[in-house]
Amino acid sequence: MATQEDVKLTVLTAKDFASNQDVRWCPGCGDYAILNQVKKVLAKIGSRKEKTVFIAGIGCSSRFPYYVDTYGMHSIHGRAPAFATGVKLANPELDVWLVTGDGDGLSIGGNHLIHALRRNVNINIMLFNNRIYGLTKGQYSPTSEEGKKTKSSPMGSIDMPLSPISIAVGAEASFVARAVDVDKDLGTMLERAAEHKGTSFVEIYQDCNVFNHFAFKYATDKSTKEDSIVRLEHGKPLIFGADRDKGIRLTMDGKPEIVELGKGIKEDDLLFHDENDERHAFLLSRLMQPEFPEPMGVFYRIADECYEDLLQQQVDAAVKARGAGDLRKLLYAGDTYEIKNPGEGVQSAGLHE
Amino acid sequence: MIAGSEKEVQNVRSATVRFAGDSGDGMQLAGMRFTDTSAVIGNDVATFPDFPAEIRAPAGTVAGVSGFQVNFAATDIYTPGDEVDALVAMNPAALKANIPDVRNGGVVVVNEDEFNKVNLRKAGYPEDYNPLDDEKINNDYKLYRVPVTRLTEDALKDSTLSAKDIGRCKNMYALGVAYYLYDRPLDTTIKFLEDFFGKKKNMPEVAEANIKVLKAGFHFGETAEMFPVRYHVDKAPIEPGTYRRITGNEAAAMGLVAASAKSGKQLIYCTYPITPASDILHYLAAMRHFGVKTFQAEDEIAGICSAIGVSYAGQLGVTGTSGPGLALKSEALGLAVITELPLVVINVQRGGPSTGLPTKTEQSDLLQAMYGRNGDSPVVVLAARSPSDCFYMAIEAVRLAFDSMIPVVLLSDGYIANGAEPWKLPDPDTIPKIPVRHADQSDLNADGVFQPYQRDDKLARPWAAPGTPNLQHRVGGLEKMNVAGSVCYDGENHQLMTNIRAEKINRIAKRIPKLAVDGESTGDLLVLGWGGTYGAITTAVRRAQSKGLKVSAAHLQYLNPFPSNLGEVLKSFKRVLIPELNTGQLRSLIRGKYLVDARGLNKIQGQPFLVEEIVETIDLMLADKFGDREFVQPHHHHVSLDNQSIEPYLGEPVG
Known part of the structure; x- marks a missing residue:
């Protein structure tokens, strides 16, 4: 039987993180690629199975916890951030990953997502965005484009879609990133998310090959990919295109525009990426296809204290100031009085803490 | 007994006092102080604060009235009292909202200064009517008009406090008058004011002002030729010990x-x-x-x-x-x-x-x-x-x-x-320790596998905390296979798991106390209750018992599972009455599970039961007056067999 000591010494591989459950996503689903990347990252960053918890809501992506051999909870629709918060309050030492989707995280659970982000609980949120409701078989989601024809919008969706990244930046998130399910950079983004202390939010473009196939073809197809995305690098200019000959710069009135390099435009004229600038991050979150290439990478990152640490500090401070709680003192505090013989009351001061 | 008091002192076994005023008038504080003082001098006490839904409803309106009722006695008591013996009303709205609850011949102390035209109108009284001049009110109650506002200001005329802060001391004046009327000492309240305002809030001048006003109110009672009688409630035979x-x-x-x-x-x-x-x-x-x-x-x-x-x-x-x-x-x-x-x-x-x-x-x-x-x-x-x-x-x-x-x-x-x-x-x-067991390596089976839905004799599954090596497992809302804990859609397993979840509850019945009966274990009537109605039911049943009626009470603290002897208890009585502050929720459970013809007393007025309402219903039950009625409801503090129809209240039909 393995002891705790043995477990520490073992080097785990991606395979070790696979559970004994059959993975039941549709063949060809983007979720497989994400699952593989996650297992690789867990092995690479030296995660311990017993110290890792995956928490999910409801939806295709939310089956995720069943497929990794860690602790896990497949909770209820939209509420995963609240469960994850509870887990971290009870045991801040655990590595908590949260799996949600565009419906789970932004529709039914939008409230919980924004509050988890603003509190900065140290958890890693992966939002699988496939711009469709998959588990309920193909209705439009909060990220479906306007006019999207689905079973529940046969004449086209009249809902305005929202940008998960804009929401995250607006909700005071301390780490915001985006990656594509099949892209080589997904692993790097997840590693950086895990490294970040505080809530990290990674939007992952994920292909639902049954109900919304090729929704992100522009970002995965070799022929269009490099013209449709722009990879963010801290301190570097925003350059994109298969020949890296296009860039984004700000006009005099602060609006982004695409320019061709050369012809009098130098790299220094372009917009430089700054991971620590919230307004810049929001601006990037508004760059959308087909007008602009969509940014991939870390939009925003700032060091800030975590909720569970601040709470623990209050507990420590209270213990220091008042001494560890004493049940007797608690009960006998305040206006207590003695009844000695029947009917003889004498007020006592009480053991004021 | 307070020295220097020469007026008549009447001994009473218990009394109910209600302080009522605007929600900002400090009535809750006055009531709590009166309660503490009464407890400290050895009375048994029970209280009932009643506040408006709005934090600060418009001042002076009936909607904004806040009340605090305290019952104190020389005997055991379980309720804050049905009828009010003495009402302290700080304004016309407080009088209007509360006077129906004062018993005939009861004491009503009003802050006369607030009974001006504006406040009377805010309270919704008719133009040119002042209840203080109403003959019926003066005949039915002992009405005392005390200029609380003016006397509070007089008492603090040398104070450095703002006019607003001086106004906020009025509750202590009223409290002082109430202390005089009921022969209570001031020391507990003075100590509280010193501690609370003086030390905790570091406002010694506020503490001093409140104490001054409290004493002024008490002395007013003593000196003014207004109160011919004061009342004294003796100490109750309370078990020795430390109380709060x-x-x-x-x-x-x-x-x-x-x-x-x-x-x-x-x-x-x-x-x-x-x-x-x-x-x-x-x-x-x-x-x-x-x-x-x-x-x-x-x-x-x-x-x-x-x-x-x-x-x-x-x-x-x-x-x-x-x-x-x-x-x-x-x-x-x-x-x-x-x-x-x-x-x-x-x-x-x-x-x-x-x-x-x-x-x-x-x-x-x-x-x-x-x-x-x-x-x-x-x-x-x-x-x-x-x-x-x-x-x-x-x-x-x-x-x-x-x-x-x-x-x-x-x-x-x-x-x-x-x-x-x-x-x-x-x-x-x-207080006994609460044992907790977390799963550990000994919970692994022979193959070294952890089974999260393995069960003990209580059918509880192991509690494996994340962080424990080798016990990684997944829980969730999808049905799980018993023992192994993997996702399982099998019908037979779902039935088994459903049965297990129910049986877990059944097994708890063996580990909780049996239902105790207050009174004889058999008889003509069992009054069965649950939750916060305990005080009213106990008081009513004891009153019935003291009249020689074969009535017992039982009170459920465990509703799922029920105590294992509940069926037996129910069958030991000829009749069962279930008073509830709802339309009969426990009654339907009891009828459904035990096939007992239980009848109800159901009050849905946002207020607790009055003892009298239960006493009247006990009498109706014992006289077999219910007929086919499954329940009765109190109206205006009385239970009758009429008044069950909603028809008279429906208004004229439309169209």
Whole structure:
């Protein structure tokens, strides 16, 4: 039987993180690629199975916890951030990953997502965005484009879609990133998310090959990919295109525009990426296809204290100031009085803490 | 006895005093001080604060009236009293709202200064009418007109306090008059004022002013030739011990802290503010030095979900709420059922449905607690019966949750949550430890596999906290295969798991106390109650017993499962009466499960029972006057067999 000591010494591989459950996503689903990347990252960053918890809501992506051999909870629709918060309050030492989707995280659970982000609980949120409701078989989601024809919008969706990244930046998130399910950079983004202390939010473009196939073809197809995305690098200019000959710069009135390099435009004229600038991050979150290439990478990152640490500090401070709680003192505090013989009351001061 | 008093002093066994005024008039504080003083001098006491739903309803209106009633006695008492013996009314609205509750011949002290034209109009009295000049009121009550506002200002004419702050001392003047009338000493209140305003808030001048006004009120009673009689209530034969005044919400908070200490599990209270449960959060937020963490979540759902997260991670997860919040928590509570995690949900009931009557009491969430979820999803349901009982039942809720790996709903209500009673403090060392077992390496089977739905003799599954090597497992809302714990859609397994979840509850019945009967174990009538109606039912039944009637009482603290002897108890009586502050929720459970022809007394007025209402119903039951009626309802403090029809109140038909 393995002891705790043995477990520490073992080097785990991606395979070790696979559970004994059959993975039941549709063949060809983007979720497989994400699952593989996650297992690789867990092995690479030296995660311990017993110290890792995956928490999910409801939806295709939310089956995720069943497929990794860690602790896990497949909770209820939209509420995963609240469960994850509870887990971290009870045991801040655990590595908590949260799996949600565009419906789970932004529709039914939008409230919980924004509050988890603003509190900065140290958890890693992966939002699988496939711009469709998959588990309920193909209705439009909060990220479906306007006019999207689905079973529940046969004449086209009249809902305005929202940008998960804009929401995250607006909700005071301390780490915001985006990656594509099949892209080589997904692993790097997840590693950086895990490294970040505080809530990290990674939007992952994920292909639902049954109900919304090729929704992100522009970002995965070799022929269009490099013209449709722009990879963010801290301190570097925003350059994109298969020949890296296009860039984004700000006009005099602060609006982004695409320019061709050369012809009098130098790299220094372009917009430089700054991971620590919230307004810049929001601006990037508004760059959308087909007008602009969509940014991939870390939009925003700032060091800030975590909720569970601040709470623990209050507990420590209270213990220091008042001494560890004493049940007797608690009960006998305040206006207590003695009844000695029947009917003889004498007020006592009480053991004021 | 106060020296220098020469007026007639009448001895009475008990008295009920109500302080009433604008919600900003400090009536709750005055009432609490009167209560503490009465407790300290050895009376038994019971209180009932009654406040408006709005924080500051328009001043001077009936909607803004706040009241605090205290019953104090030379005997054991269980209720704040049916009728008011003395009313202190700080303005016309307070008089208007409260005078119907004053007994004929009772004392009414009014702040005469506030009975001006403007205030009379705000209270909704007709033009050119002043109730103080009403002949009937002067005949029916002992009306005393005291210029409280002016005399308070006079007493503080040399004070440096602002006019507004001086105005806020009026409650102490009224309290001083009440102390005089009921022959109470001032020292407990003076000490409180010194401690609270002087030391805690560092406002010695406010403390001094309040004390001055308190004394002035008392001396007014002594000197003015106004009160021909004062009243004296002797000490009650109270068991020796150390006591304090306690409300249900305070007691529940302390019970949770005690359960945390006794189980060695950190208490993490995750909740969303809601009346009348928020005070539990306030008390616990101030107990960080016990390691207590409080988490004010973004909504009711996040409150319970984070508490479940706490439980999954191996600590004591508790959430608190009131009716509408419990409705929001129902899906998550179902998850706690299927994941078989320990969880405590405290529901401080209030008038419903929907937002209903937020500050008023009701017992109408029993069926919601029992059944308010999708699927067959039984939870343990407990109910505290008095303010101090909230302490013990909170501990019991935690014990059962850990013991059986099951969610427990503890029902309290607005009446016991805010009402206070003297509590003989227990010795904390005598509270039993709460055993907790976490799964460890010994829970691995022969193949080294952990089976999260393996069961013990209570059918509880192992509690494996994340962080423990080799026990990685996944829980969730999808049905699980028994023992192995993998996702399982098999029909036979679902039936088995459903049966197991029910049987877990049944087995708890063997580990809880049997139902005690107050009175003879057989007889003509059993009055069966649950929750906060304990005081009124006990008082009414004892009154009936003292008349020689063969009536007994029994009070349920365990509603799911019921005590194992409940069926036997029910069958030992010729008739069963179930008084409830709802339309008959326990009655329908009892009728359904035990096939007993139980009848109901059902009050849905946002107010607790009056003893008299239960006494009258007992008489009707014993005289076999109910006929086919399944229940009766009180109207204007009396129970009759008429008045059951809604027809007279429907107005003219439309169209």
